[in-house]
Amino acid sequence: xxxxxxxxxxxxxxxxxxxxxxxxxxxxxxxxxxxxxxxxxxxxxxxxxxxxxxxxxxxxxxxxxxxxxxxxxxxxxxxxxxxxxxxxxxxxxxxxxxxxxxxxxxxxxxxxxxxxxxxxxxxxxxxxxxxxxxxxxxxxxxxxxxxxxxxxxxxxxxxxxxxxxxxxxxxxxxxxxxxxxxxxxxxxxxxxxxxxxxxxxxxxxxxxxxxxxxxxxxxxxxxxxxxxxxxxxxxxxxxxxxxxxxxxxxxxxxxxxx
Amino acid sequence: xxxxxxxxxxxxxxxxxxxxxxxxxxxxxxxxxxxxxxxxxxxxxxxxxxxxxxxxxxxxxxxxxxxxxxxxxxxxxxxxxxxxxxxxxxxxxxxxxxxxxxxxxxxxxxxxxxxxxxxxxxxxxxxxxxxxxxxxxxxxxxxxxxxxxxxxxxxxxxxxxxxxxxxxxxxxxxxxxxxxxxxxxxxxxxxxxxxxxxxxxxxxxxxxxxxxxxxxxxxxxxxxxxxxxxxxxxxxxxxxxxxxxxxxxxxxxxxxxxxxxxxxxxxxxxxxxxxxxxxxxxxxxxxxxxxxxxxxxxxxxxxxxxxxxxxxxxxxxxxxxxxxxxxxxxxxxxxxxxxxxxxxxxxxxxxxxxxxxxxxxxxxxxxxxxxxxxxxxxxxxxxxxxxxxxxxxxxxxxxxxxxxxxxxxxxxxxxxxxxxxxxxxxxxxxxxxxxxxxxxxxxxxxxxxxxxxxxxxxxxxx
Numbered sequence: 001x002x003x004x005x006x007x008x009x010x011x012x013x014x015x016x017x018x019x020x021x022x023x024x025x026x027x028x029x030x031x032x033x034x035x036x037x038x039x040x041x042x043x044x045x046x047x048x049x050x051x052x053x054x055x056x057x058x059x060x061x062x063x064x065x066x067x068x069x070x071x072x073x074x075x076x077x078x079x080x081x082x083x084x085x086x087x088x089x090x091x092x093x094x095x096x097x098x099x100x101x102x103x104x105x106x107x108x109x110x111x112x113x114x115x116x117x118x119x120x121x122x123x124x125x126x127x128x129x130x131x132x133x134x135x136x137x138x139x140x141x142x143x144x145x146x147x148x149x150x151x152x153x154x155x156x157x158x159x160x161x162x163x164x165x166x167x168x169x170x171x172x173x174x175x176x177x178x179x180x181x182x183x184x185x186x187x188x189x190x191x192x193x194x195x196x197x198x199x200x201x202x203x204x205x206x207x208x209x210x211x212x213x214x215x216x217x218x219x220x221x222x223x224x225x226x227x228x229x230x231x232x233x234x235x236x237x238x239x240x241x242x243x244x245x246x247x248x249x250x251x252x253x254x255x256x257x258x
Numbered sequence: 259x260x261x262x263x264x265x266x267x268x269x270x271x272x273x274x275x276x277x278x279x280x281x282x283x284x285x286x287x288x289x290x291x292x293x294x295x296x297x298x299x300x301x302x303x304x305x306x307x308x309x310x311x312x313x314x315x316x317x318x319x320x321x322x323x324x325x326x327x328x329x330x331x332x333x334x335x336x337x338x339x340x341x342x343x344x345x346x347x348x349x350x351x352x353x354x355x356x357x358x359x360x361x362x363x364x365x366x367x368x369x370x371x372x373x374x375x376x377x378x379x380x381x382x383x384x385x386x387x388x389x390x391x392x393x394x395x396x397x398x399x400x401x402x403x404x405x406x407x408x409x410x411x412x413x414x415x416x417x418x419x420x421x422x423x424x425x426x427x428x429x430x431x432x433x434x435x436x437x438x439x440x441x442x443x444x445x446x447x448x449x450x451x452x453x454x455x456x457x458x459x460x461x462x463x464x465x466x467x468x469x470x471x472x473x474x475x476x477x478x479x480x481x482x483x484x485x486x487x488x489x490x491x492x493x494x495x496x497x498x499x500x501x502x503x504x505x506x507x508x509x510x511x512x513x514x515x516x517x518x519x520x521x522x523x524x525x526x527x528x529x530x531x532x533x534x535x536x537x538x539x540x541x542x543x544x545x546x547x548x549x550x551x552x553x554x555x556x557x558x559x560x561x562x563x564x565x566x567x568x569x570x571x572x573x574x575x576x577x578x579x580x581x582x583x584x585x586x587x588x589x590x591x592x593x594x595x596x597x598x599x600x601x602x603x604x605x606x607x608x609x610x611x612x613x614x615x616x617x618x619x620x621x622x623x624x625x626x627x628x629x630x631x632x633x634x635x636x637x638x639x640x641x642x643x644x645x646x647x648x649x650x651x652x653x654x655x656x657x658x659x660x661x662x663x664x665x666x667x668x669x670x671x672x673x674x675x676x677x678x679x680x681x682x683x684x685x686x687x688x689x690x691x692x693x694x695x696x697x698x699x700x701x702x703x704x705x706x707x708x709x710x711x712x713x714x715x716x717x718x719x720x
Binding site: 059064065084085088089091092093097102103105106107108112116117119120121122 | 522523526527530531534620621624625626627628629630631632634712713714
């Protein structure tokens with residue numbers, strides 16, 4: 001009998017996932033036999049030094065990239081072999097994204113960006129969604145910025161718009177890739193607070209890729225990647241503990257390489 | 259190297275086309291002069307001078323359109339190279355130095371294109387002089403010249419024009435701050451549409467005075483054919499005003515036509531893209547407006563002239579037949595000559611669209627991440643191209659019909675009274691088909707490139 005992800009409380013799951021680039025002697029392994037699930041309603045951080053495969057893992061889980069081997073599920077639906085059109089629909093309806101920067105369509109104003117995921121589906125937001133957008137705009141302090149275009153906003157404001165857009169469709173999971181990477185530390189903390197409260201009060205599932213221990217310390221659960229493998233799976237930790245774990249990882253990696 | 263070639267492909271093509279056109283016209287002037295009957299050889303000096311004058315006018319038009327296209331291409335290239343330029347500035351290159359190096363690339367492209375165009379033109383003329391007499395196009399046994407020092411001058415002028423246009427187009431180099439090299443992943447600031455009071459004032463003055471002269475010419479035309487001279491000056495002034503004021507005129511027109519296209523997310527984004535850099539859109543469309551206006555103007559002027567004159571010769575069928583034939587040939591020749599400028603303008607439009615899609619890789623990736631399908635991205639690029647092409651086409655057709663009518667009316671108003679313009683539908687239809695094909699061709703390559711952009715491209719930090 002097939003095990004359902006939902007029975008395990010998971011919204012996204014990969015099993016025996018491998019991802020390689022190139023062939024022969026140039027073959028590079030980005031992910032090596034990774035099996036992991038993102039738990040519903042949790043704020044999960046995926047940590048690792050650069051080149052550890054954390055971004056690749058996120059791309060595959062979010063249907064942006066295809067695995068070389070293994071299987072990928074979103075909810076109970078296997079997406080391993082879905083074609084481009086199906087993956088596109090999936091991203092549109094069931095996944096939200098927040099990146100380090102360049103999150104917003106430059107030619108659309110804030111409201112245009114917030115409504116884009118609905119319009120891509122060929123419809124207007126229904127009254128309930130309309131209400132949700134309004135509430136998000138209000139709580140993120142964007143009410144007097146709705147007619148502004150992205151280049152007229154500060155980095156922190158742009159990031160808040162991106163979060164509002166990701167939350168507006170109530171996706172199964174939001175993937176955030178270094179969402180604080182381009183922000184000053186105070187604005188970064190605000191953004192992390194927003195993501196955290198979306199999980200706490202809104203029940204939103206979020207998976208965040210980062211290499212910043214400070215950012216990861218806001219998460220409920222932390223996955224450590226090194227050399228394409230999950231090396232540690234931990235509950236919430238302080239920034240200091242995370243830094244220490246990371247330093248150990250790097251010395252282990254350096255030892256392995258030597 | 260490949261990227262450089264791609265960037266300069268349009269400049270190479272435009273300068274090659276300009277040189278081909280100029281050298282062919284110059285050499286043909288010599289060939290046609292040699293072809294006329296030796297019995298009237300004493301007059302051939304004047305004949306040659308007249309031909310040369312006419313050729314010169316068309317060469318200048320082609321060079322002008324070519325210069326606009328090249329300047330536009332270079333400012334698009336600069337926009338795409340902002341980060342590299344910032345890096346050069348960061349390590350200590352002065353902006354004048356960076357700019358003259360960019361302009362130098364223009365000179366090289368112009369020279370290469372010019373020489374290529376020269377070669378093709380000479381080959382073309384050689385072919386005509388070899389096979390022309392056999393096919394009965396040219397009288398046999400004449401000594402047809404295959405070289406004219408003026409042709410080399412023309413190649414030089416093409417290269418220099420390209421250089422100057424590249425220099426003009428690269429003026430934004432001065433505004434690239436070295437800091438842009440360090441800003442890791444911030445969206446580059448948009449090419450601001452600057453207010454240019456002097457230019458706006460000049461454009462307005464030219465437009466108003468030109469329109470006034472045109473009105474006077476049309477009214478006076480009801481009394482004397484000499485009114486054409488006034489209208490001619492009015493036409494040149496007002497049209498220069500339009501070309502100069504393109505940054506004022508084209509963006510509102512694009513917004514207006516955008517309403518017809520802007521449905522659905524693809525359409526709305528396409529329209530927003532076309533209006534995103536108003537100056538760039540204005541520059542890339544005005545070339546096509548000029549080309550289409552000129553083609554339409556000659557066609558409408560000659561057709562209206564025909565209608566009016568046929569009325570005057572209503573009693574003489576023989577004269578009418580002769581006139582129709584002459585005018586048909588004249589229309590064909592003029593359309594061909596002016597059409598060349600339209601082709602050059604078209605190359606420019608295709609190139610602008612191509613480069614701007616190339617520079618938008620991250621944005622296209624973002625759209626794909628957010629749930630745009632490949633088909634929706636393709637539609638967006640197609641609509642953007644169609645909107646720009648059709649707007650330029652429509653505006654050019656309107657202007658052309660008006661100017662053509664004004665010319666015919668000023669010349670023949672005294673004979674025929676006030677008449678509506680005669681619109682030569684086959685030519686108008688041809689222009690419209692040309693525009694539709696152009697819109698599709700202009701979009702084909704960029705659209706293909708656009709749907710190949712992977713969603714992950716948006717996440718890569720360049």
